Every structure is written in structure tokens, then in C-alpha cells.
Amino acid sequence: MKASKVAQYGLLTALALVLSYLESLVPPLWVPGVKLGLPNLAIVFALYRLGWRDACVISLVRVVLVALLFGNGAALAYSVAGAALSLALMGLLKRTGKFSSVGVSVAGGVAHNAGQILVAMAMLETARLAWYLPVLWISGTIAGVLIGIVSGILVKRVPEQK
Amino acid sequence: MEWLKTHRNDAILIAALLLAGGALLLWLGLTRQAGGFAQVRIDGETVLELPLNEDAEFVLGEGEHTNTLVIKSGAAQVIAADCPDQVCVRQGAVRYNGESIVCLPHKLIVSIEGGGSNGVDGSTG
Ligand SMILES: [Zn+2]
Numbered sequence: 480m481k482a483s484k485v486a487q488y489g490l491l492t493a494l495a496l497v498l499s500y501l502e503s504l505v506p507p508l509w510v511p512g513v514k515l516g517l518p519n520l521a522i523v524f525a526l527y528r529l530g531w532r533d534a535c536v537i538s539l540v541r542v543v544l545v546a547l548l549f550g551n552g553a554a555l556a557y558s559v560a561g562a563a564l565s566l567a568l569m570g571l572l573k574r575t576g577k578f579s580s581v582g583v584s585v586a587g588g589v590a591h592n593a594g595q596i597l598v599a600m601a602m603l604e605t606a607r608l609a610w611y612l613p614v615l616w617i618s619g620t621i622a623g624v625l626i627g628i629v630s631g632i633l634v635k636r637v638p639e640q641k
Numbered sequence: 642m643e644w645l646k647t648h649r650n651d652a653i654l655i656a657a658l659l660l661a662g663g664a665l666l667l668w669l670g671l672t673r674q675a676g677g678f679a680q681v682r683i684d685g686e687t688v689l690e691l692p693l694n695e696d697a698e699f700v701l702g703e704g705e706h707t708n709t710l711v712i713k714s715g716a717a718q719v720i721a722a723d724c725p726d727q728v729c730v731r732q733g734a735v736r737y738n739g740e741s742i743v744c745l746p747h748k749l750i751v752s753i754e755g756g757g758s759n760g761v762d763g764s765t766g
Contacts, residue, residue: 578654610740610741613662616661617659617663617666620655624655627651
């Protein structure tokens with residue numbers, strides 16, 4: 480791996496961590512551990528700049544580091560499920576070539592929230608959390624639009640390192 | 642709008658997701674019924690079932706894992722807890738069938754059940 484690529488990895492992981500920290504400052508609204516998905520900004524950027532595999536690595540490193548630094552076991556299970564579902568869907572949509580970073584990030588945001596809720600439902604052995612699904616569905620869509628627009632601008636503006 | 646022309650698929654995806662979310666929310670809202678009782682589960686086991694038409698106050702759990710549950714005017718609410726995140730307290734009162742209060746640190750779920758025609762409130766013979 481080239482030194483410049485290592486530097487980009489480090490930078491994006493750091494950005495994802497900062498966003499996770501910022502997000503952890505906002506009190507969870509309905510279900511503990513369920514978040515808006517701000518770190519997805521760094522992941523979407525990595526997806527477009529470096530590729531799907533690299534985005535997966537950065538996402539995994541972020542999830543594990545967040546759990547070690549300021550998380551708990553339950554939050555780790557949520558974020559792994561959310562991140563995995565989100566990355567799978569974003570990779571798929573990007574490959575079709577029919578969507579811009581906005582569509583890709585929206586799908587990722589919704590998948591992120593849906594994955595978290597599904598794991599929470601399984602862990603708490605209740606289907607009652609289905610109530611939260613539409614709310615998080617809509618908030619994931621809105622957050623996804625914002626993140627998609629910002630990361631699209633970043634991919635254009637931030638000079639590529641060779 | 643210029644953006645819509647160049648991002649037609651994105652716009653369709655966003656609209657479809659918002660519509661689906663809105664429809665789900667609307668459906669849940671329209672079909673909601675006032676609940677009959679509050680079911681309290683700790684670690685997956687049902688420990689209490691409290692009728693919503695009787696005002697009451699309970700301290701659930703033991704030691705340093707307690708949540709204070711209040712039943713008042715047909716609604717259930719956790720008014721105090723010693724969990725670290727206080728999410729259960731912030732969730733406020735629940736009264737409709739299927740609504741719930743979750744305290745993940747204490748593995749506690751209070752869910753509203755038994756509303757509508759098969760209510761257990763005893764007001765219908
Ligand atoms: Zn709590």
C-alpha cells in the first residue's frame with residue numbers, strides 16, 4: 480500500500496470517528512443506540528474516492544474503534560448491522576451507475592437505520608420497535624440527501640492524491 | 642429545477658422512500674387504538690401486566706437497576722431511572738396499542754397491549 484493511500488485511510492477514519500463523536504453528543508431520541516448516521520459522510524466519500532473495499536475497511540475500523548472508545552456491546556451490534564447493510568446496498572446502487580452520490584447515500588442512510596432497528600428488535604425479542612421504523616426511515620432519507628450532497632461536493636473539490 | 646433533470650433516478654428514489662415512510666407512518670397512525678394494559682418485560686420475561694385504567698406507581702427492577710413506572714389517565718410513563726442514558730425517561734408517555742418504552746441498559750420493555758375490541762379494561766360487558 481502506498482504511503483499516500485495510508486494517509487487517506489487515516490484521514491478518513493479520523494473524520495468518521497470525529498463524526499461519530501459529534502453524533503454521540505446528540506441525545507438518542509427514541510431507541511438507545513440508534514443514530515442518524517453522520518459518519519456515513521466519510522464512508523460515502525471513501526466509496527467514491529477509494530472504492531467499495533476500502534470503504535468497508537474504513538467502516539469496520541470505525542465501528543470497532545467507536546465501540547472501544549465510547550460504546551457498549553449493544554451499540555456495537557447495532558452499528559455493525561447498520562453499517563453492513565448500508566455498505567452492501569450502497570455498493571450495489573453505485574455499481575448500477577444509475578444514481579449519483581445522493582441516491583447512493585440515501586439508500587445507505589435508510590439501510591443503516593433499518594439494520595439497526597432490525598437488530599434491536601431481534602435483541603430485545605420484540606416486534607414493537609416497528610413503530611420506530613417509519614420515523615427512522617424518513618430521518619435516514621433526509622440525512623442521506625444532505626450527506627450525499629456534501630460528499631458529492633467533497634469528491635469534486637478535494638484534490639485527488641496520487 | 643436543473644438538479645431534477647440530471648438526477649432523475651435519485652429524485653425517484655428519494656420520493657419513493659419518503660412516500661413509503663409516510664404511508665407506513667400514516668397506516669400506523671390511523672390504525673392505532675388506545676391500549677388496555679401495559680406489559681412489563683425484563684430480559685425477555687413478562688414480569689407485570691398493569692391495566693391502564695388504574696392509576697398506579699411502580700418501581701421496577703432491583704438494586705441499581707430501577708425504573709419508576711407511572712400509570713396515569715390511560716398512559717404509561719417512566720418518570721425516573723438510574724440507567725446511564727435516560728432514554729426511557731425521555732421517551733415520555735405511551736398510550737396506544739403497540740407503543741413501547743425501551744430501557745436497553747436495564748433490558749426493560751414496557752409495551753402497550755390489548756387495546757380495541759379485546760380490551761381488558763372491563764368497561765364493556
Ligand atoms: Zn433507561
